[in-house]
Amino acid sequence: MFDSLISFVREQYRTNEFIPLHAPIFKGNERDYVVETIESTFVSSVGAFVDRFERDMSAYTGSPKAIATVNGTAALHASLLLAGVKAGELVITQPLTFVATCNAIAYCGAEPVFIDVDRHTLGLSPVALDEWLHEYANLDADGLCRLKDSGKVVRACLPMHTFGHPVEIDQLLAVGKRWGLIIVEDAAESLGSLYKGQHTGTFGQLGTLSFNGNKIITTGGGGMILTGEELGVKAKHLTTTAKLPHPYEYVHDEVGYNYRLPNLNAALGCAQLEQLEGFITLKRSLAARYESELQGSELQFFQEPKDCRSNYWLNAVVCENRDRRDALLKATNDQGVMTRPIWQLMNHLPKYATCLRGDLSNATWLEARIVNLPSSVTPELSA
Structure with missing residues (x-):
C-alpha cells in the first residue's frame, strides 16, 4: 500500500539492498586525519585535533566558546550543572524528545517537568510554557521561580530542536x-540549522551538540558545549576532571567529570565538519524531493518552520492516525527500507511517569502519527 514511496526511496539511494535510516558518509579527509593522529601517538584526550575541532566549531556556529565532550549526553549533563541545577530542583523540558534529555536532568538529582510542544516545530511551545508557569509558579523575593504549592525551585528550561527543526527560541x-x-x-x-540566521544552540546561556554515528556529522561518539567566554572556561575545567594547571602535581579543586573527547574522535570530527555545508545542501535537496513526491498523498511531509534553515537531519511525515502509522512502519521495514516512529513520550516511560506535566495534547497527537524516513547523505543525491 506504500509501494510508491518505497520505490521512490530506492530510486534516491539507487540500491535494492537494505536502506538505513541515517548512516555516516566518509568521503573527505577522515582517513588522513585519523592516521595522522595515530602516528602522533596522541590518541586520547590531549591533542591538536581536539583544539582544532573546538576552534572550528566555534567559528562555524558563532559561539564564543565550544568545548568538546565524549558524547552529547555528557554535554547536556555538564551544561545543566553549569546552569546551576541542583538536586531537588525542577527543569522544564518537552515530552517529545530522546531519553538523554531527561536522563541528563536526572543525573543532577533534579526532575523534569513536561510541557507541550507546538505541532509546527515539534519543539517546546513558548505559549504552553508561559501558561503553565502563570498557573503553577511564582517569583519569590529573590527572583527565583518556585512552584506555588511545594516551593520547589524551577531552575532551567531545556528545549530541543527536534529532527533539526528549530524551536521558537526567541x-x-x-x-x-x-x-x-x-x-x-x-x-x-x-x-x-539556523533560526532567523543564527545557529541553534547559541541563543541560550548554554547549548549542546551531538556527534553520534547517526548525526549529520559524526566523531563516532562525541558532543559539544556551546556557550560564552566565562562559562566556557568553567565548562572546560569541569569536563577535564576539574584539574588545575600545574607542571607535574595533580590538583583538583572540585568534583569534576572525565567527559573529554579523545583526539582520535576529534580528528574524525574535523574532517566531517569540513564537509558539513555540502551535507546540508544534499539533505535539503532530498527533503525537497520527498515533499514533491508526497504532495497529494495521505502522508504530510513535515516542513521546516518559518524563518528557519533546517538541516533536515531526519525527514518526517505525519500519518492520518496511529493505524496508518503502524501500516507504514510495517510495509517499509518488511521491504528493507528502515523507518522509525518518533520516540515514546517521556512521561510514558516508567522512570518519568510521575513527573509534573501540563496538557500534552500536541505531543500525544504527534506521537501517534510521526514516522521518520531514510535521510542519509549519499553521493548519488548530487547527481
Whole structure:
C-alpha cells in the first residue's frame, strides 16, 4: 500500500539492498586525519585535533566558546550543572524528545517537568510554557521561580530542536527572562540549522551538540558545549576532571567529570565538519524531493518552520492516525527500507511517569502519527 514511496526511496539511494535510516558518509579527509593522529601517538584526550575541532566549531556556529565532550549526553549533563541545577530542583523540558534529555536532568538529582510542544516545530511551545508557569509558579523575593504549592525551585528550561527543526527560541528566551529561568538548548540534532540566521544552540546561556554515528556529522561518539567566554572556561575545567594547571602535581579543586573527547574522535570530527555545508545542501535537496513526491498523498511531509534553515537531519511525515502509522512502519521495514516512529513520550516511560506535566495534547497527537524516513547523505543525491 506504500509501494510508491518505497520505490521512490530506492530510486534516491539507487540500491535494492537494505536502506538505513541515517548512516555516516566518509568521503573527505577522515582517513588522513585519523592516521595522522595515530602516528602522533596522541590518541586520547590531549591533542591538536581536539583544539582544532573546538576552534572550528566555534567559528562555524558563532559561539564564543565550544568545548568538546565524549558524547552529547555528557554535554547536556555538564551544561545543566553549569546552569546551576541542583538536586531537588525542577527543569522544564518537552515530552517529545530522546531519553538523554531527561536522563541528563536526572543525573543532577533534579526532575523534569513536561510541557507541550507546538505541532509546527515539534519543539517546546513558548505559549504552553508561559501558561503553565502563570498557573503553577511564582517569583519569590529573590527572583527565583518556585512552584506555588511545594516551593520547589524551577531552575532551567531545556528545549530541543527536534529532527533539526528549530524551536521558537526567541519566544522561549522571552518567557525564560520573565520567569528567571536559564535556557539550555538541546541542539543535538540541529548542527547547521539556523533560526532567523543564527545557529541553534547559541541563543541560550548554554547549548549542546551531538556527534553520534547517526548525526549529520559524526566523531563516532562525541558532543559539544556551546556557550560564552566565562562559562566556557568553567565548562572546560569541569569536563577535564576539574584539574588545575600545574607542571607535574595533580590538583583538583572540585568534583569534576572525565567527559573529554579523545583526539582520535576529534580528528574524525574535523574532517566531517569540513564537509558539513555540502551535507546540508544534499539533505535539503532530498527533503525537497520527498515533499514533491508526497504532495497529494495521505502522508504530510513535515516542513521546516518559518524563518528557519533546517538541516533536515531526519525527514518526517505525519500519518492520518496511529493505524496508518503502524501500516507504514510495517510495509517499509518488511521491504528493507528502515523507518522509525518518533520516540515514546517521556512521561510514558516508567522512570518519568510521575513527573509534573501540563496538557500534552500536541505531543500525544504527534506521537501517534510521526514516522521518520531514510535521510542519509549519499553521493548519488548530487547527481
